[in-house]
Amino acid sequence: MEKDTEKMEEEYKVIKGKSPTLSKRNILFIAVAFLVVVLFYFLPIPEGLSNNGKMMIGILLMGGILWITEPIPLAVTGLLIIIIQPILGIMPAGDVFSSFGNQAVFFLIGAFILAGALEKHGLHKRIALKFLSFFEKNPKLFTFGIMISCAFLSFIMPEHGVAAMFLPIVISILIAMKITPRKSNFGIVSMLSIAYGCSIGSLGTLIGGARNPLTIGMLSDIGYSVSFFDWMTYSMPIVFISLPLVWLILHISFPIEIKNIASAKTEINRQVSRSGKMGRYELTVLCIVVLTIILWIFVSSPTYFSLAVIAILGSILLFFTGCITWKDVEQRVPWGIILLYGGAITLGIGMQKTGAGSWIAHRLFDVTGNNPYLVIFGLIILTVLLTNIMSNVGAVAILLPIGLAIATEVPGVSPLLASMLIALSGGLAFIFIIATPGNAIAYSSGYFSSRDLLKAGVVANIACIGVIFLVAIIYWKGVLNL
Amino acid sequence: MFKNILIPISSEFYQKEIFQTGAFLAEKFDSTIKLIYIIEGKTLDQTEKRLDSYRTDFDRAETKKEIIRRHIHVADTIIFEDAKRLFADKNIPFNGEVIEGEFSTVIKGQLNKYKYDLILMGFEKECLLHYRLFEEVDIPIWVESGTDEKSILAVCSNLAPNQKVPEMSLRLSKTLGWDLHMVYVVDIQDAVEVDSNGKRSEKKSENALLERGQQFISEMEKKGIDVTLVKGSLEKETAKAAEDIGAGLVILGREQKKKSILGIPVKGMKRKMAETCKYSILFVN
Numbered sequence: 114m115e116k117d118t119e120k121m122e123e124e125y126k127v128i129k130g131k132s133p134t135l136s137k138r139n140i141l142f143i144a145v146a147f148l149v150v151v152l153f154y155f156l157p158i159p160e161g162l163s164n165n166g167k168m169m170i171g172i173l174l175m176g177g178i179l180w181i182t183e184p185i186p187l188a189v190t191g192l193l194i195i196i197i198q199p200i201l202g203i204m205p206a207g208d209v210f211s212s213f214g215n216q217a218v219f220f221l222i223g224a225f226i227l228a229g230a231l232e233k234h235g236l237h238k239r240i241a242l243k244f245l246s247f248f249e250k251n252p253k254l255f256t257f258g259i260m261i262s263c264a265f266l267s268f269i270m271p272e273h274g275v276a277a278m279f280l281p282i283v284i285s286i287l288i289a290m291k292i293t294p295r296k297s298n299f300g301i302v303s304m305l306s307i308a309y310g311c312s313i314g315s316l317g318t319l320i321g322g323a324r325n326p327l328t329i330g331m332l333s334d335i336g337y338s339v340s341f342f343d344w345m346t347y348s349m350p351i352v353f354i355s356l357p358l359v360w361l362i363l364h365i366s367f368p369i370e371i372k373n374i375a376s377a378k379t380e381i382n383r384q385v386s387r388s389g390k391m392g393r394y395e396l397t398v399l400c401i402v403v404l405t406i407i408l409w410i411f412v413s414s415p416t417y418f419s420l421a422v423i424a425i426l427g428s429i430l431l432f433f434t435g436c437i438t439w440k441d442v443e444q445r446v447p448w449g450i451i452l453l454y455g456g457a458i459t460l461g462i463g464m465q466k467t468g469a470g471s472w473i474a475h476r477l478f479d480v481t482g483n484n485p486y487l488v489i490f491g492l493i494i495l496t497v498l499l500t501n502i503m504s505n506v507g508a509v510a511i512l513l514p515i516g517l518a519i520a521t522e523v524p525g526v527s528p529l530l531a532s533m534l535i536a537l538s539g540g541l542a543f544i545f546i547i548a549t550p551g552n553a554i555a556y557s558s559g560y561f562s563s564r565d566l567l568k569a570g571v572v573a574n575i576a577c578i579g580v581i582f583l584v585a586i587i588y589w590k591g592v593l594n595l
Numbered sequence: 596m597f598k599n600i601l602i603p604i605s606s607e608f609y610q611k612e613i614f615q616t617g618a619f620l621a622e623k624f625d626s627t628i629k630l631i632y633i634i635e636g637k638t639l640d641q642t643e644k645r646l647d648s649y650r651t652d653f654d655r656a657e658t659k660k661e662i663i664r665r666h667i668h669v670a671d672t673i674i675f676e677d678a679k680r681l682f683a684d685k686n687i688p689f690n691g692e693v694i695e696g697e698f699s700t701v702i703k704g705q706l707n708k709y710k711y712d713l714i715l716m717g718f719e720k721e722c723l724l725h726y727r728l729f730e731e732v733d734i735p736i737w738v739e740s741g742t743d744e745k746s747i748l749a750v751c752s753n754l755a756p757n758q759k760v761p762e763m764s765l766r767l768s769k770t771l772g773w774d775l776h777m778v779y780v781v782d783i784q785d786a787v788e789v790d791s792n793g794k795r796s797e798k799k800s801e802n803a804l805l806e807r808g809q810q811f812i813s814e815m816e817k818k819g820i821d822v823t824l825v826k827g828s829l830e831k832e833t834a835k836a837a838e839d840i841g842a843g844l845v846i847l848g849r850e851q852k853k854k855s856i857l858g859i860p861v862k863g864m865k866r867k868m869a870e871t872c873k874y875s876i877l878f879v880n
Contacts, residue, residue, distance in 0.1 A: 187648040232654075273649045277658045284665040288672050294609050295719075323649075449648035504648075546641065553645035557638050557662045559606045559669070562721035 139184030146178040150197070159472075165203045166469040172197055173469070173511060176460060180507030187504050188449035191456025198463050212458045216421040217330030218451060223424020224320045227402055228270035229445030230437045234395045235388065236402075237266060237278050242385050245282070249378045252369050256302045257360050259283060260310035264356055267314030267321045269402065276311045276551040282384065283307060284558055289380035290371070292560075298367035300560040305367075305569055308555040309359050309543060313577075316540045317352045319344050319409075319420065323450050324509040328536035330454075331461045331513050333415075337529055341409035341420055347533050347595075350588055354580050359543075359573045366569045397434045401427055450506070457510030461517075470518030477515075478522065485525030486586065489534060492516055493581050496538035497574055501548045509539040530595040534585055541577045543570035596766055597624040597713040597735075601705060604674060605698050606635045606666050607724055610717025612741035614681045616875070617715050620737075621687040623770050626712075628689035630678050631705060632670035634663055636697045637723045667693050699727040706732065713737060718869045729865040729878060735763070736878045738869050744843030746774040748874075750833050751811060751822070753804045754782050755848035756791045759879045761815060764846050767877075773843065777815065778836045779808045781826040782852070789851045801826070830864055837874050846877045 135143075153171025158164050172194060179190040199206040231237045241262050248258020259279070266275040283303050292300045315321030319329065319341055329339045391399075405427035413420050431437045464470040481487055492512070499508040516531040542548035546556045546563055556566065589595040602617050604610075617628055639659055646655050675691045682689045694701050702714065714728070714736045729736065749764035751757040761777070768775035781804045788796040788807060805826065812822045825832045829852060837845050845868075852864045865878055 183644070271649070273646060274654070277646075277650070277654070277661070280658075281661045281665055284669070288665075288668055291673060293611070293673055294606075294669060296609070296611070443651075444653035445651055447649055447651050447654070453648050547645065550642075550645040550649050553642045554658065557642045559608070559638075559666065562608070562719070564721040 135184065139182075142178065142182040142184040146175045146182075149174045149178065150201075154201075161475065162469065162472045163467055166467040166472055168201050168203055169198075169463045169467045169469040170473065172201075172203075173460065173464065176456070176507070177503070177511055180511075181503040183504075186449060187507065188452040188456075190507075191453040194456040195459050198459065203467060204459075204463055208462070209459045212462060213455050215330045215458060216333070216419055217326040217458075218454060219421035220319070220419075220424045221323060221326050221451060221454060222446065223421065223426075223428045224326075225271070225446040225450075226428035226431065226437070226442055227405060227424070228274055228320070229441055230398045230431050231270055231402065232274060232278070232445060233437060233441050234392070234398050236395050236398055237270060237275070238282070239388055239391065239395070241266060241279060241282060242381060242388065246381055246385065249374065249381060252299055252371050252374050253364065255374055255377060256299070256306050256363070256369070257357075259303055260306040260313075260356060260360050263307055263310030264314030264317065264352065267311050268318045269320060269406065271323070272311040272315035272321050273550040273554070275314070276307055276554040279307045279311075280554055280558060284560075285384065286377045286380045287560065289376045290374065291376075292371075294559040295562060297370065297560075299369045299371045301367045301565050302363045302369060304555045304558050304560040305363055305566070306360065308549075308552045308566075309363070309569075309573060310356070311551040312540055312542060312549060313352055313355045313359065316348050316355075316537050317345065318348075322505065322540055323454055324506050324536055324539045327454055327457055327506060327509060328513065328532050329420075330458055331517070332529065332532055334458075334462060335465070335517065335528060337532075338415040339529070340413055340415070342411070342413075345410070346593070347589060348537060350584050351537055351577075351580055354584070355577050358576050358580065362573050362576060363569055366572065367565070394434075394436050398431065398436050401430045401434070401436070404430075453504075453506055457506055460510050461514040464514030465517065470514040471522065472518075473515050474518040474522055477519065483523045485523055488519060488523050488526050489530075489585050490582055492519070492531060492534045493538045493578050493585075496535050497541050497578055500539045500542045501544045501574070505539045505542055505549060509535055512539075525590070527595055530585065530589055533589065533595070534581065538578070538581055541574055541581075543573045543577075545570070596763075596770070597626050599709070599711045600626045600628045600713045600715055601702070601709075601711040602628060602630045602678075602715050603633055603698065603702050603705075604630065604717070605633050605719075605722070605724060606669075607638060607698075607722035608717065608719035609674060610719070610739065610741065611677060613715055613717050613739045614678050616737070616739045618681050618685050618687055620713070620715070621682075622685060626687075628682065628687060629705075629709070629711070630675070630689055630691040631701065632666075632674055632691065632693045633698055633701045634666045634693065634695040635723065636695060636700075639663070639695070641723065663695060698724045699731065702728050703732065706734065715739065720870045726866050726869070729869070730863055733880045735880065738876045738878070740873060740875045742843050742874050744841050744874065745771075746776065746840055746842055747771075747844045747846060748833070748837050748840055748842040749775065749777040749846045750780060750829075750836070751777065751848060752780040752782055752829050752850065753788050753799075753807060754785060754829055754852050755789055755850045756793055757811060757848055758791055760846055760848040761818065761820060763877075763879055765818070765820065767844075767846070774840075775820070776836070776840050776842070777820055777822045778832065779811050779822050779824050780829050780832045781805055781808050781824070782829045782832075783826055784828045785853045793849055793851055795851050830868055833868065834872065837872065842874045844875045844877055845872065846879060849880050 150171045198204040244262035319325045408423045512535045516535045520526045520528040520531040815822045
């Protein structure tokens with residue numbers, strides 16, 4: 114009893130000691146971010162820009178600083194962006210909060226509930242193991258299998274969840290193969306395949322990353338409707354070209370040294386047999402998810418049976434069948450991303466309504482000219498650079514309003530084309546550990562160094578920039594007339 | 596001299612060669628080895644921070660638990676197995692433990708709990724570790740590089756108290772049977788003298804520092820050790836001398852080189868040397 118009390122006291126001390134405080138570094142970043150807004154308040158209004166537009170650029174920079182340095186959670190920055198606009202008299206409170214009424218918010222909520230059900234019943238793991246078992250022939254094919262499996266699962270659930278689920282599966286396999294951390298190229302390639310597979314897969318559908326619904330949300334505000342199927346039509350060529358290309362880059366960067374993967378096979382079989390037969394609930398979740406995806410692809414319409422309606426319908430079916438409870442939703446739906454989304458979309462609306470976006474676009478033209486190919490290339494490069502140093506939703510949120518403004522000024526670049534360029538390039542965060550949660554999760558395995566990520570990431574990013582550029586010019590513009 | 600050796604291995608990197616060196620030293624000094632596998636808290640925190648907003652508390656906790664579980668599995672199945680194979684073959688007593696935390700903090704915690712005479716560790720530049728322990732721990736730290744060379748370079752200078760290095764170098768050279776070379780570096784970039792308590796003096800003239808160097812050489816000659824006097828920067832001259840003699844181990848004292856330029860903190864010399872050298876280093880603090 115006495116021991117228990119001592120233990121409790123010890124724990125209490127630890128909890129007390131860990132009370133959250135802002136570090137000096139974080140206070141400095143917050144101060145700098147606010148200072149930028151203050152500075153813009155006192156700056157003279159540049160020619161061609163309104164006072165509100167000038168302040169919106171200040172808010173954009175503030176958001177950028179806070180999203181890059183992260184002294185406060187990303188979602189709180191989103192909230193700050195929402196409230197600072199009415200405080201400074203840029204937009205009425207009713208207008209900024211109405212962005213939460215956007216259908217894309219409810220699409221996100223529904224998609225998270227569906228993903229939560231997959232995770233709760235371990236269905237995602239079963240699908241992953243099934244996929245992997247098709248690629249057990251040799252080590253090279255196996256790493257490709259990891260990449261393909263991660264990408265496929267990122268079509269039907271958020272990429273971070275896929276990375277978190279794949280990590281233990283692949284580490285178990287590497288341990289079974291006695292692969293020492295950081296000493297094996299096979300270990301490096303396997304882990305990087307998780308990170309890059311999830312990132313590339315997240316481009317494929319509207320579910321993979323929150324930036325995708327954000328993009329269709331912003332497009333719908335200016336009268337463009339993009340269906341689930343439309344999105345896949347635009348993105349899938351990039352996914353299916355990038356996957357083997359990046360896999361090839363990984364193999365050239367880190368030639369695999371092992372030849373036999375018999376123990377990997379045994380480990381996968383062990384894990385498959387441990388997961389047993391598919392249960393009733395698992396089967397029900399599978400049916401509901403498949404049905405939802407079919408409805409999204411083939412039946413959805415922007416007016417009545419929209420993506421959000423279908424997503425919420427799928428979620429409600431999960432409740433009707435007893436597959437999930439509200440407690441599961443509380444445990445598995447990241448409300449933070451919804452708030453981040455809200456901040457991002459109000460930022461876009463503010464930039465557009467105040468004319469700040471088109472003012473920045475004009476200043477960019479002064480420097481680069483308005484050659485459409487150069488503009489397309491510039492948008493891709495800028496997005497890839499930004500997404501590698503900050504949250505990819507943040508990067509897309511900052512660049513979309515500028516991209517949309519550019520599109521209205523440059524002949525040959527439509528708002529849809531500009532948005533797709535930014536949304537898809539926003540998923541290519543390959544270089545740094547901090548660039549995306551998928552990279553951080555894979556790095557936590559200890560199987561590769563930050564240098565390995567940099568080495569492969571730079572080449573993979575350059576290659577994917579080329580892929581997006583060519584797909585945009587040849588397929589989107591040439592074939593689809595975007 | 597090294598009765599109890601602590602081998603910390605971070606989940607950030609694993610250098611297998613330290614077990615060879617550990618076994619070699621344990622045989623020579625009849626030592627007991629404690630192996631700790633540290634699940635790096637910074638990596639876990641970083642992953643958690645990245646997942647903030649994207650995953651729920653529940654999901655983040657699950658992911659963290661899973662990462663820790665896998666690291667324990669890696670430690671048990673790969674690292675402790677490697678150690679067992681080597682140490683058991685040579686009848687070297689050892690025990691292992693897995694601890695979660697920040698590398699330097701965990702090691703300092705171990706030093707508070709138990710008595711150790713040496714920390715034997717690897718070094719990796721490309722990771723999140725700060726290696727604060729180089730500056731904050733007062734027992735010798737051996738940073739293994741995996742080189743096969745068998746000679747010792749002992750480095751004394753105007754920037755260190757030079758008390759433990761000569762004695763330890765001699766004893767190591769005799770016990771290990773390795774050649775001993777000693778240099779005295781007059782660091783003219785940081786022209787101060789460090790006393791036996793590790794305190795830095797006021798700035799001194801080059802001549803005064805050279806004279807002090809000559810005095811040190813005469814003292815060592817009486818003990819039968821030949822010392823070469825060089826002047827320049829401590830890091831560069833050490834690296835040059837080590838290259839010249841093909842050193843396997845460089846022994847450095849508690850140097851007190853200035854840790855900032857124009858008030859801006861710079862990387863500690865010890866960390867800089869560990870990053871760039873091809874030889875093993877023994878920091879005698």
